[in-house]
Each structure stands twice: as C-alpha cells, then as structure tokens.
Amino acid sequence: MPLGLLKYGLSSEHPAPRFFRDCTEPKKSYDAVIIGGGGHGLAAAYYLAKDYGITNVAVLEKGYIGGGNTGRNTTIVRSNYLTPEGVNFYDASVKIYEDLSEELDLNLFYSTRGHFTLAHTESAMRTMRWRAEVNKHVGVESYVVGPEEISKACPQLDISCSGQAPILGALYHAPGSVARHDAVAWGYAKEADRMGVEIFQMTEVTGIDTKGGKVVGVNTSKGYISTNRVLSAVAGFTPRITEMVDLQTPIVIHPLQACVSEPMKPWLDTILVSGSLHVYVSQSSRGELVMGSSLDPYEFHSTRSSLDFVEGLTTHITDMFPFLSNVKVVRQWGGMADITPDFAPIMGKTPLEGFYLDAGWGTWGFKATPISGKTMAETIAKDMAPDLIKSFRLSRFEDYELTGEKGAASVGH
C-alpha cells in the first residue's frame, strides 16, 4: 500500500465516505415501513422512491444491512427456470442486474460467466431439455450441450466424476452470472438514502398493530411507528412476522449452508451446478471457490454450521475435481431459507389490508433482488400486484394453482 494512502486513513479531515445516514430515532409516522434491511427490502425502498416518489419510508433492520441472507448466499444470478412465469420474472431481474452497477453508481462486480447445470442421468437430461425449450420460448439463451462442450469450457472437470456419476450433458445458460452480494445491499441503501428513505439498523419489529383488518402501525424496539403500509421482506424470519398478524402461509424454515476454499489463481471461469451431486461452485474475484449444497434435512431456526455439510460437499466436489483434495476450506456459514411447497416465492398482497409479503425466497432470493424490489414497490404504491408476480400470490395455495419450480432449483432438495 502506498504510504500516501495511510495519511488519509489516519486523518479526520478525510473520513471514509458513508453510504447512508446513521438514523437512530424513527419519526412517529411513515407512508410505508419496510421490515428487513436486506437486498429485497432496500431495493423495494429504492424503487418506491425512484419510480413512485414515495420517500417518507423507513427500513427497519434488526441486525445490520445485508447481514442476513443477502450476505450469505452463493451470489449466483440466472433465469433458466422451468415455468414461463418463473423464466419471465427472473429474466427481468437479470436485465436489471446487467446495468445495475451504473444505476447505483457502485461496482457490484457483476460478472457474466455462463452457467452449466450438469446432468448425470437420463431423467436429469429430460428436465434440462424441458428447461431449455421453455427458456428459448421465452427468449432466454439456454440450450443443452454434450460432454465435449462442457470439457471445452472447463477442462479441469472430471467428466466421469471419478466414475461415480458420469456427466451425460448439461443445460448451458449464457447469462448466468455472479455478483458481489453485499454491494447490492449497500448500493440500494445508498441510493434509497440519498432520495430520503431512512434506514434503521439494530431496530427490531416486535409487533404489528391492526384495526378492522387494516395495518395501522408497528411496534419496534425503538418505539411505536404509525403507518398504513407494511412490507415484510425478512427471508428466514417470515413465519415470525406472519405469526404477529395471524396470517397462515406454507413456509417452513430449513438451514442452507455454504463455504469457501482458500484462494487460488483463477482457473474456473464458469458456474457449475450438479443436481445429483448436490453441489454448486464458482470462483470469486478473490480466487476463493464459493460452494453450496442442498438444504439441511429438517426444520431448524438457526444459522449454525455443521461438519456433516462440509464432509458431504467436499466428497462430491472432489468427485468433480479430484485435484481439489489438497485445497482447504477456510470459511463456512449458514442461512435460514424460507421454503415453499412449489419452490416459488410468495409475493404481493395479503388478506390483511396494507400488509404486503415478499417471502418464500428459499434458496433463490439473491438473483431476484432487483425485480422483487421493483414489483413490490409497484404493489405497495398501487395497492395492486403487477402481472409479472400474479402467479406468486399467497392465495395460489387455496386456489390449488401452484407454480412448480422444484425442477429448476439448483440442486435436488
């Protein structure tokens, strides 16, 4: 580091720029209150201000912004889903992501890598063909490739997977990308704050006040705030919020774990996913392999890590890349995933007037951050959900109109 930089670091005349104001005391009332200062909540605040001029908004975060699932995912952005509704929705998200660094004036390290979903069985190949056809129909660049093309893109991959599960082909998805996840939260926070949104960290919502089937306010650890519009964007904490307003949902919480290896020279420039081996892996701009696996097998409200997870994951990753057996895992962590029966989110209005839900983001939330913020902002501003998220409404379960996306979940759950 040049010594010249040090003098700025030690000088009070050149303080590090803050991304957003340090709000401590909430006002008595707001036009809208957003519970959850992750990517989704902050994006909703940003689009409320930008698209609809609603700036008298408070974002309440019980920890620190981006400290929940926004900072715990494996940062993959893709739109190669199974249903046309899902593909359209995630494609809209990818399109916003592509120009988001410029829009937020912050480098999100958005990096388009191409994304291979490996198939080791005939039935998996069938799902890949199905997804490829749906994607092409909607105009998303996905197609099925054979082992030769996979080898060409990633020569380090053992196509036979140590003889355990030979790769028959893959679904290739050209727009598949990675991004710096916490920067997405900071970028939205910075721009929302600049337009007047107030962000309160270390502020927990303890209750939601209703009157005659309408929201009238929220109780928080920093006092009562009156408002008639509340958005819940709290990922793994959703059941605790919906319990406050006696709202029934299908959401159950399972931990989802991930880990990173020690940094290496760049060698993996694509994103690889294997449903059968329960692995997804990409190499970060720091050189670490970012690796994730399937959900923990039973309901548990905790972000604890376990040895079982690393053992299972490394067994499979060394089937794919035997030479990684000497590489160390340096960090692991967990998040709480809010899982729905059809592996699609729950977004939009609820039977309680003024209470909006952005939930059920399970293992697919980060990639949807921009579009969920945009569509939830529209839902709040117009009190009507846009067509793009109609098939994700809460009432779909009572109507038996599920949006089956399990076949497009990154790994078999």
Next chain:
Amino acid sequence: MKLLECPINGIRPISEFTYGGEYRNMPNPDTCSDSEWAAYVHYRNGAPGLKKEWWYHTPSGTWFIAERNTMTDKVNRTYLLGQEEAK
C-alpha cells in the same frame, strides 16, 4: 442434534433418521370447508417453538413422534403415536 432416541431401538445416530414434518390433525374431509382443506394441505406452522413432529427410523422402518424445539434443536421426548402416556 447428532443423536436421536428411537422408541424401539434406543439412541441412534441422526443419519439413521428421516424427518417427516410436523404432526397435524386432519380435518374431516366430509364436513370441512374447501379453504379449511386447502389450509390443511398447504399451510404449515412455520414459527419456531416446541413442536410435535413425525420422525422415521429408516433401518427399522419405525415412524414415531418427537417433541423438539425448532429454535434450539433440543428433543424433549420421543414416543410411538398413541403411546404418549405410557412413556
């Protein structure tokens, strides 16, 4: 949770067990409303707390009930369905 007590086979490693979800009472399909039935099919009690759950000991094919706190992962007791009092 690394170990779980099967009411038949005693304390066994958790890898021998499969989670079966929360124990729920089925409404009478002949008398309940459509929305009550849809709620039974889809909705779950997702909030953390002490729950009565189905667990399955895979090697012996034993379904049983475990009372587990889903916040702390502590199991209070396990028993075969209907034999709660005998335990």
